Amino acid sequence: MIELRGLSVGYRGEPVLRGVDLTFQPGQVTVLLGPNGCGKSTLLKTALGLLPPLAGQVLYDGVPLQSLAPVQVARQAAYMAQSRSVPQIEARRMVLHGRFPYLSFPRRYRPEDKRVVAEAMQEAGASDLAGCLMQELSGGQRQKVYLAMALAQRTGTIFMDEPTTWLDVRHQLEVMATARRLAAGGKAVALVCHDLCLALRNADTVVLLADGALRMTDTPDRVYESGALDTAFGVRVRRVEMDGSWQYFCE
């Protein structure tokens, strides 16, 4: 389990967010919401050790992040970056990279690694893409391969930075359904999302970031009812009941 304690994050000593206390609970989808530039991605990167914290601590099962080697971090937390390069390799070889934290030198894949990769591709719905070149895949298909790579790391926590951006609406819903399924399987899933409606419908916990601080951590219902979303985004978020659940919209 990953915890942030009094964490300040930012670039070159300039904090973007200060004093963040947050726990990514296993079995839950945590969605980070906030206006552009509020520090959502920076927070994820700091939680993963990609950026040094300016103050405070990141704890992995109680152990400070700084005392862990990169491979140890990579066995506990996987990351789907916002900007993804597209190398000229087959999807299956791409997913095999997810086993890197488990390989010793020289890097030889064991039968176990291949089994895990096959499972991960199935979980991500990417099995039929195995032999395709990454460059020939559509955005939604590449996303599945990247997800499979993250799953092949077999981590307790998975961080996704804007996994729905650039995807058509069906793929957006699929990503959210996958996030829910992973959480149901016991993983802690944390994702950054710009689509308020999609986020509020699918999150277990909403983390609202604005004006350099964590404003609120609560269920979507309570965050909605507090009106904090309206203040943070400067829009009116409303909801209607439809087929027994809430549908959110902005105006």
Add this chain to the structure above:
Amino acid sequence: MERNRVAARLGLLGAAAMLAAVLSLCLGPVPLTPVQLWQGLWGQGDGASILAFVRLPRTVGCVLAGAALAVSGGIIQTVLANPLAAPSTIGVNSGAGLGVALCSALLPGALTAVPFAAFLGAFIGVLFILLLAERAGASRITLVLAGVALSSMFSAGVDAVVTLYPDALIGYSDFRIGGMANLYMGKLLPAGAVILACVLLAMLLASEMDLLALGSDTARSLGLRVRPVRTVLLALAAALAGAAVSFAGLLGFVGLIVPHIVRRLLGGGSLRLVAGCALCGAALLTLCDLLSRLVFAPFELPVGIVLSLAGGPFFLWLLFQKRGTHS
């Protein structure tokens, strides 16, 4: 691409390199038959001294320099995730050139110091680029432009040294354009050892290169120590380019074109890239050198000219191809 096809194509590249080397040994003002070549290599017959003093050093030099520059280019392109980067475009070659020029001007007798000076110059070029990439998070085009600026600064340095110390580089134009005349085995041995070791090391670090190609954040999140690995790989690229420049001069284009050809032939993946670059670079440079000797015989063009004549159009074609696709 499935394994067998990659293996077959690698085999073809290897065969091409072998063929080029054999042709380079046989052809020249005094043609040798394969039988004479075989005998000559064992020190017998008429061809023995031609081989020992002229063609063997020349061919070995071409194979080594071609392989070194191509692998160096492949590493640089992968690590910087930039298809336009190469030892000759980002100032690594000209850095090595300045090292060589300074060394031969200031320490005229110290021939063994030349490869080290070349490496040092190349490494300074690499460090500058690395700093730029880390600090500014410089975009691809900025990196290349900065490399061009760096290259011309280093070249100006070389010109200044040559003007102030006219004796520093005998055959300066050969050095500047890149040429394989006047090689001898003693000059090739240290550079050859460095090149062989660096190519092997690069092959051992292939998985790390694969990860770096995914972008530094993703690489790090997969457990790679990005900074040290990137520095080690670029140091290897600098050592390779420096070793090649120390005896072959400022050869452009091999390091730029060959990785592109290899990626087309073999697909992505760093292990096949490094192996393919070594074979393809060796074959290409050996063939270009052969052409440079034969086309205007008895006159000889420096191989750098032939390479640029062939490489320039290819590079232009590449630029226009890349414009259409989003990167």
